[in-house]
Amino acid sequence: MSDAFAILDLLQQNFGADTFIQQSTVDDIPTLWLPKEKIISVTTYLKTNIPQPFNLLYDLCGMDERDRSGKEKLPVKDFTVIYHLFSFERNSFIRLKVGLQGEYPSLPSITGVFKNANWYEREVYDMFGIKFEGHPHLQRILMPLTWQGHPLRKEHPARATEIGPYRLVNETIDREQDALQFKPEEWGMQRESDDADFMFLNIGPQHPGTHGVLRIVLQLDGEDIVDAVPEIGFHHRGAEKMGERQSWHTYIPYTDRIDYLGGVMNNLAYLLAVEKMAGITVPDRVKVIRVMLCELFRISSHLVWFGTFAQDVGQLSPVFYMFTDREKVFDIIEAVCGGRMHPNWFRIGGVAQDLPKGWDALVRDFVEYFPKKIKEYTNMVIRNSLFKGRTKGIGIYTLEEAIEWGVTGPGLRACGYEWDFRKKQPYSGYEMFDFDIPTAQHGDCFDRAVVRVEELWQSLRIVKQCLENMPEGSYKADHHLTTPPLKKYTMQDIETLITHFLNVSWGPVIPAGEAMSCIEATKGANSYYLVSDGNTSSYRTRIRTPSFPHMQMLPFVSKGYTVADLLSILGSVDFVLADIDR
Amino acid sequence: MTVMQHVWIVLGVLFVLLNIAAGLIWVERRMLAMWQDRLGPNRAGPLGILIVLADTLKLFFKEDWVPPFADKWVFIFAPAVVVGSVLMSFVIIPFTPQIIVADLNVGILFFLAMSSLGVYSIVLGGWASNNKYSLLGAMRGASQMIAYEVFMGLSLMGVVMLTGSFKLGDIVNAQKDMWFVIKQPVALIIFFIAGIAETHRLPFDIPEAESELVAGYHSEYSGMKFGMFFIGEYLGITLISAVTVTMFFGGWLGWSFLPPWAWFFLKTFAFILFFILLRASLPRPRYDQLMETGWKILLPLALLNLMITGAVALLIRG
Numbered sequence: 001m002s003d004a005f006a007i008l009d010l011l012q013q014n015f016g017a018d019t020f021i022q023q024s025t026v027d028d029i030p031t032l033w034l035p036k037e038k039i040i041s042v043t044t045y046l047k048t049n050i051p052q053p054f055n056l057l058y059d060l061c062g063m064d065e066r067d068r069s070g071k072e073k074l075p076v077k078d079f080t081v082i083y084h085l086f087s088f089e090r091n092s093f094i095r096l097k098v099g100l101q102g103e104y105p106s107l108p109s110i111t112g113v114f115k116n117a118n119w120y121e122r123e124v125y126d127m128f129g130i131k132f133e134g135h136p137h138l139q140r141i142l143m144p145l146t147w148q149g150h151p152l153r154k155e156h157p158a159r160a161t162e163i164g165p166y167r168l169v170n171e172t173i174d175r176e177q178d179a180l181q182f183k184p185e186e187w188g189m190q191r192e193s194d195d196a197d198f199m200f201l202n203i204g205p206q207h208p209g210t211h212g213v214l215r216i217v218l219q220l221d222g223e224d225i226v227d228a229v230p231e232i233g234f235h236h237r238g239a240e241k242m243g244e245r246q247s248w249h250t251y252i253p254y255t256d257r258i259d260y261l262g263g264v265m266n267n268l269a270y271l272l273a274v275e276k277m278a279g280i281t282v283p284d285r286v287k288v289i290r291v292m293l294c295e296l297f298r299i300s301s302h303l304v305w306f307g308t309f310a311q312d313v314g315q316l317s318p319v320f321y322m323f324t325d326r327e328k329v330f331d332i333i334e335a336v337c338g339g340r341m342h343p344n345w346f347r348i349g350g351v352a353q354d355l356p357k358g359w360d361a362l363v364r365d366f367v368e369y370f371p372k373k374i375k376e377y378t379n380m381v382i383r384n385s386l387f388k389g390r391t392k393g394i395g396i397y398t399l400e401e402a403i404e405w406g407v408t409g410p411g412l413r414a415c416g417y418e419w420d421f422r423k424k425q426p427y428s429g430y431e432m433f434d435f436d437i438p439t440a441q442h443g444d445c446f447d448r449a450v451v452r453v454e455e456l457w458q459s460l461r462i463v464k465q466c467l468e469n470m471p472e473g474s475y476k477a478d479h480h481l482t483t484p485p486l487k488k489y490t491m492q493d494i495e496t497l498i499t500h501f502l503n504v505s506w507g508p509v510i511p512a513g514e515a516m517s518c519i520e521a522t523k524g525a526n527s528y529y530l531v532s533d534g535n536t537s538s539y540r541t542r543i544r545t546p547s548f549p550h551m552q553m554l555p556f557v558s559k560g561y562t563v564a565d566l567l568s569i570l571g572s573v574d575f576v577l578a579d580i581d582r
Numbered sequence: 583m584t585v586m587q588h589v590w591i592v593l594g595v596l597f598v599l600l601n602i603a604a605g606l607i608w609v610e611r612r613m614l615a616m617w618q619d620r621l622g623p624n625r626a627g628p629l630g631i632l633i634v635l636a637d638t639l640k641l642f643f644k645e646d647w648v649p650p651f652a653d654k655w656v657f658i659f660a661p662a663v664v665v666g667s668v669l670m671s672f673v674i675i676p677f678t679p680q681i682i683v684a685d686l687n688v689g690i691l692f693f694l695a696m697s698s699l700g701v702y703s704i705v706l707g708g709w710a711s712n713n714k715y716s717l718l719g720a721m722r723g724a725s726q727m728i729a730y731e732v733f734m735g736l737s738l739m740g741v742v743m744l745t746g747s748f749k750l751g752d753i754v755n756a757q758k759d760m761w762f763v764i765k766q767p768v769a770l771i772i773f774f775i776a777g778i779a780e781t782h783r784l785p786f787d788i789p790e791a792e793s794e795l796v797a798g799y800h801s802e803y804s805g806m807k808f809g810m811f812f813i814g815e816y817l818g819i820t821l822i823s824a825v826t827v828t829m830f831f832g833g834w835l836g837w838s839f840l841p842p843w844a845w846f847f848l849k850t851f852a853f854i855l856f857f858i859l860l861r862a863s864l865p866r867p868r869y870d871q872l873m874e875t876g877w878k879i880l881l882p883l884a885l886l887n888l889m890i891t892g893a894v895a896l897l898i899r900g
Contacts, residue, residue: 201714209794223718223869314784314791314866320618386785386865563718564868567794 005030007094010050015042021075023097026276027515029084031095033075036107039098043083043113052089055403057110059084059527059544060120062128065099067154069533070512077101079130083110084516084529084544088403088417091424093516106131109138116406119552127152127240137187142233142581145179151241158238158245182217187229189219196221201563205234209312209567212577216554216566223562228555235581243530243541247507248274249348249483251541255528256342258543259579261301262522263333265294267346272427272517273528277510278481280349285473287429289351292363292466293336294428295459299370300329301522302452302459305574309449310381312571313390318381325373332362348508349482354475363467367460374456382453391445395557395569398443405556406549409524410451411573415443421520428519433462445572452574481508506536523547523574543582547575592683599672603816608634610816610858617862641812644805652802653710660707661803661810667699668817675824676751678834678842689750690742693825694735697780701727703814704782704789708799719798722869723789726779729876733884734776737769740891741829754833763830768887770830772880777822779872781815783857785864788872823853 008030011020021033034042046054060083065076077099085094098107109132110117121132122141129150132138140147149156157163184191184200191198204215213234219227239258243251255266268290275282282290303326307319330340336359337343337352345352381387397407399415412419420437422430438454440447476482480496485503489496502509512534518527524546531540550573558566608623608631615622626632648654674689676682686692701724708720742748744765745756753762763770779786790798800811827833827849836845867875 199714201718208796223722310865314787315864316614316784317618317862320620324619381865384865386867389867389871390865562868562870564788564791564794 007046007050007054007090007092008032011042011045014045023074025095025514026279027273027517029093029095029516031097031514033097033099036098036100039083039096040108040110040113042096043085043110046085046094047113052087054085054087054090054094056086056088057083057114057116057120057406058086058093058525059529059542060110060117060124061529061542061544062124062130062152063531063540063542064128064152064154068531068539069535071533075099078103079105079128081107081124081130082529082542084527088419093518095516100130104129104131106133108133109135111135114406115404115556116549116552119548126150129153139186140233142236144176144233146175151238156241158241182229184219187227189227193221198226203566204231209570211308211570211575214551214577214580218563218566220563223564225558225561225563225566228558228566230551230554232551232577232580235577237578237582239582240541240543243538245537247536248510248538249507251538252346252348253342253344255543256344257578258545258582259301259521259523259526259547259576260341261297261304261576262526262579263293263297263300263341264290264337264343264345265297265519265521266526267344268294268428269517269519269521269526270528270530271346271348272519273515273530274348274510276515276517277513277530277532278348278479278508279511280477280479280481282349282428282477283473283475284429284471286350286475286477288432288466288470289355289475290346290428291430291433292463292470293333293345293351295462295466296329296333298459298522299456299463300326300333302456303329305452305571306377306381306449306456309571309574310387312567313387315381315384315387318377321373321380322377325370328366328369332359332366335359335362347476347483349479350474350476355470360467360470363463367464367467370460371457374453374460378453382449388446390564391449391568391572393442393444393446394561394565395445395448395572396443397553397557401556402443405553407524407553408546408549409520409522410448410455411524411550413438414440414447414451416441421518421525425518427517433465435461445568448572448574481510483508509534509536510538521546523576523579524550545579545582547573547577547579550575551580588683591681595672595677595681595683596669599669599817599820600813602820603813604634604638606816606819606854607637607812609854610861613855613858614862617859638809641806641809646805646807649711649713649802651712653712656706656710657802658807660703660710661800661807661814662703663706664700664703664814665810665817667696667703668814668821670699671696671821672817672824674750675821675828676754676833677846679751681843682751685749685751688748689753690738690748694731694738697734697821698727698731700780700814700818701731703811704799707803707811708789711799711802713802715795715797715801716799719789719791719795719801723782723799726782726786726788726869726872726876729873730776730779730880733772733876733881734780736881736884736888737772737776738829739888740766740769743888743891743895750828750833754828754835757832757835761830761832766830766887766891768883769891770826772884772887773829774822774826775880777826778857778860779876781818781822781857783815783819784861785866786872787866788869791866819854819857820850823850823857826853 019034023031025031063080065071065080066078079100081098083096109121121135124130125138126140126143127150199220201218201220204210205213215231217229218225239254242254252267255270258266303322307322310318334340337345399417402412402415416439418437418439423437435458438451440450480499485500490500510532512532514531516527516529518525527544529542530538533539558569612622623630623633626636648657671693673683674686674692704723705720708716741762745753782789831849834842834846
């Protein structure tokens, strides 16, 4: 990680030593505070002017610092906007923070530097009321346009009971309906060109092809897509706000529901960040159990994608076969965790219980059964010439475009870039496993599909290795912050009894600090950026999900294709609305 | 034949056809379920066969709604066109040597003319709905059906050349020694592909592609008006299967241990099942791909087939 900090010298040489204030964080990501006037020049510099540039805007989020305890030690003001940049070549992150003073402050927009900053800045505006000067279309993105207040500000109520009863009267209905009316002029769209009137087709929020409550307004010339505007937020449940109310422990089940096809993989992303702050290292058995469950969930998630993708291009049957196989995965997950889609099974410092007796037989049956099924599905779908006709050469983006728009996961690997956080920044013991990173070359819908199918094989390989090499040991770390706390010494001395009692009743107190985790989730890179001010719940929970930038890219990818292609593109992106909207 | 006999034949054919079309709802759902590893309707009656009754009742008792923004009379008229035109086509189908409503001497031409009328129901229905999805579906449907009709007709002309008659009765009788499927295999394939496009079934269900256009041209329809489109589709499948059997598989001809109508029924049913199997297995090509295949591959192929058939026929007759 010493390499990661080399960039700081470079920055200080270029912008002067007093421009930046360095902050140390437990996740060892170089963190710099800088004045808002410098943000454009610094990000531009990091993106274009240095060798091994930070070319990916990984995440951009805001934070309300006004109630943070212990903030005197930091150069914080009222609000902070936090930029996470990532450099593939350096394999490291850099965190830039801009402190802002005032009730509704503003700062320059970096949409001119990073294209995918657009939606992130809209989200920060939506959640905090922070304005971005120079943003092309600063409008609410997750909340309804008619919403009063900005939810992630600390004064905004978190629960319905704090607001007062909701009444749906006719005027409200009319107002909400009007707000949903699409006005092309607002988005800088023409209603007609020299030789054609455009048709504006509203797809969703309820539409069989959108896999959830997603609305896309298409500007069509005949059946050709001129432009598209995805509208998200219908699935927004305030997951980040809930993180500020729930204890560190009781927030785990909420994470299950972010990428609801990823199950415990979401727990892992969250817990890695918590465990970094708490300073917990988990036993090997925990690591391997977690990896096994995550890979089973990756298989299950990819099966859902595979079936629904085939259905999107009109193949009716595969989805039934694949859901049947997904049940077989769920049988194992159910036997191990007790739950199916949202098992809520990982804990701070471990997992909820040890593996049940006979788990290995279940897993072994599946590992032996599944390969011939993958082959069958490859023949049925991937090798079908009509399927190829619908997906080859459709929805192409290049590697540079992918990075510009913040694409991670299979969508990035389909452009020929061998990048997988499991390999490049191994977490939870992935370095112990033997597997390949599948890639493809063309970056079209077909290649994205091929990469995912190949990932099924790789996940199966990992599960097999877990099965054969499951270490002995405890399923929980021997640390006072694990949840639920170990009971070993509870009845012997008063200190451990008190700790145990507080840990169970209030939940653990995670030491003040900041940490970000980064995992290769089913759909791309998933991160939890957590800020603790030494309390029983997090001060700020930021969830960076892969689907959000992928959906943002949709208009760019779908321009020039037809309505039918749009469905291929949507299917190949493999998004989950809960993962976009949180 | 007396007038009464004609009346009975008409009524009988109508009765059987409508029941088959309704029964196909059940057949299709059960067969699809079988191929997709699930059960399908199995609650109402033995093997779930009463689902047909339940479905029909549901359709009858649903609110018969005409959207306020639709062109009311055209909206109502459109579904009747599809059922009417398909039923009219059955007029020329020889179920047995005796059971045929009218053995016209322009039989095949009549069939082609009637099935091309079917496109009106899609265009009118889609247009009158005044809905963007319906409009897109109607546009797709119109171009698809017009394109595929061209070589649907051409593919049948080979058989007509070999028989020397447009009469379907004559065509069946000409197959006593050898079914035309052996002499005209290319024509069979082209006709069947065109038939799928004509009935807009998966993989060619592009006018109603549900993952793209919700329900395409009939998005706004409900109740029995939707039911008419539904019945029209199943009648269309039956029609294409029946014509395929008549033109290429010897119609009612078969060994004598079964009566002619049973042979006809069995052969037709096999093709209906094939239609359903296609739906269970293939993805949908894109609209422009479908048109490209039609104009660039199938049309030249149909013409080539016609020329070769003509040349060979001339040579043999000397």
